[in-house]
Amino acid sequence: MLAAGRRVACAVSGGVDSAVAALLLRRRGYQVTGVFMKNWDPLDEQGACSVDRDCEDAYRVCQKLDIPFHQVSYVKEYWNEVFSDLLKEYELGRTPNPDIVCNKHIKFNHFLHYAMDNLGADAIATGHYARTSLEDEEVFQQKHTKRPRELFRNRFEVRNTCPRPYVIRSCYLHHSGSVICKTPSRSRPVQRPDLLSESDLAGCFEENHFSFRGFNKKLRKEDSVRTWPSSRAKEKRGMSMGVCFIGERNFEKFLLEYLEPQPGNFVSIEDKKVMGTHKGWFLYTIGQRARLAGLQGAWFVVDKDVSTGDIFVAPSTDHPALFRDLLRTNRVHWIAEEPPAELVRDKMMECHFRFRHQMALVPCVLTLNQDGSVWVTLVKPARALTPGQFAVFYKGDECLGSGKILRLGPSVFTMQQGRNREEGTKKEDIDKVEPAT
Numbered sequence: 001m002l003a004a005g006r007r008v009a010c011a012v013s014g015g016v017d018s019a020v021a022a023l024l025l026r027r028r029g030y031q032v033t034g035v036f037m038k039n040w041d042p043l044d045e046q047g048a049c050s051v052d053r054d055c056e057d058a059y060r061v062c063q064k065l066d067i068p069f070h071q072v073s074y075v076k077e078y079w080n081e082v083f084s085d086l087l088k089e090y091e092l093g094r095t096p097n098p099d100i101v102c103n104k105h106i107k108f109n110h111f112l113h114y115a116m117d118n119l120g121a122d123a124i125a126t127g128h129y130a131r132t133s134l135e136d137e138e139v140f141q142q143k144h145t146k147r148p149r150e151l152f153r154n155r156f157e158v159r160n161t162c163p164r165p166y167v168i169r170s171c172y173l174h175h176s177g178s179v180i181c182k183t184p185s186r187s188r189p190v191q192r193p194d195l196l197s198e199s200d201l202a203g204c205f206e207e208n209h210f211s212f213r214g215f216n217k218k219l220r221k222e223d224s225v226r227t228w229p230s231s232r233a234k235e236k237r238g239m240s241m242g243v244c245f246i247g248e249r250n251f252e253k254f255l256l257e258y259l260e261p262q263p264g265n266f267v268s269i270e271d272k273k274v275m276g277t278h279k280g281w282f283l284y285t286i287g288q289r290a291r292l293a294g295l296q297g298a299w300f301v302v303d304k305d306v307s308t309g310d311i312f313v314a315p316s317t318d319h320p321a322l323f324r325d326l327l328r329t330n331r332v333h334w335i336a337e338e339p340p341a342e343l344v345r346d347k348m349m350e351c352h353f354r355f356r357h358q359m360a361l362v363p364c365v366l367t368l369n370q371d372g373s374v375w376v377t378l379v380k381p382a383r384a385l386t387p388g389q390f391a392v393f394y395k396g397d398e399c400l401g402s403g404k405i406l407r408l409g410p411s412v413f414t415m416q417q418g419r420n421r422e423e424g425t426k427k428e429d430i431d432k433v434e435p436a437t
Contacts, residue, residue, distance in 0.1 A: 094388025264309025287384025326409025
């Protein structure tokens, strides 16, 4: 079997998803090695960190599968390239996505180099939820072609004759992720995009099921996966939660260990009345419920003003101040390394959008800017669009690419206020007109 000679390094976290990825690779006949990445030092801050227990769980999974186990530390790299960026984003008033930054710098850069250079792996794999368009053996047939570094690649250059690889949404709808696992040849340079590029995807397996082309939920429970020996067998070990590689935390307390408190006011978006105080705008994100002492009913964060420290709140979860239909990204990373032909030709293109992994896809129109960023106009307003999060674009099931959300258009509430003022002004003008004699 061709798979028998292929070495795959599988990132194992101690959770079910990465364990099933390793299990399926093993069943396919690949020579699998489990690798646990330690990316956070529990001694860096007070409080518990689950990294040691996670490592023990990962080791037991590898024992169960009878595959080699390795542990590697990227604590310094994670701090410098992921966590520092997270803190800067919070200071700017945004809500960062550390998982995407971690994929970019740790999993598909440092871990990739380690697997290829130290373990002699032909491929790496993870338990992410997404699919690629390639069959197993097509992964190893891809040839890397060096391309010029331009804003957009020359559309007429000769492409690889192998099938074009692209990312497909997961069949498991509750976990439709973006990029998963990649297996470039030793000669291929490592790209470092927010999402992997087409040339990177030339060596990608797809999530937990590879050539099955669909997520088999029954298979996840086979061989008593959920009851494998574990130091926390009775705890929730289904999926990795919390901050990437840091784990579940009291997030407010955790952030205040690294960022100075920035006291400010909660302000009603409707009448500008002060409703309470907070310790820092970075502790709250748009759409989050605000804890306002002494008030009945739920209030929700709808906007933030970093210059004043004010956090604007509204008295319902579906308040029009939470809904917007326009946003702008930074320069979009396209998986094909260039914008779609339709977008380049017409400067506009219809597609679908989401910025949360379990969010329903929303039809939208992209408008391409000269710097590679895009304006995104949604067909209908979406709730709690958030600067710092990544807008991901799709055509059908294919993931086209993503860009970080940097600016938001006016909310539905702001637009309503503008129309009301305009109508009031018109009425005043009519009242001032003298009657004809």
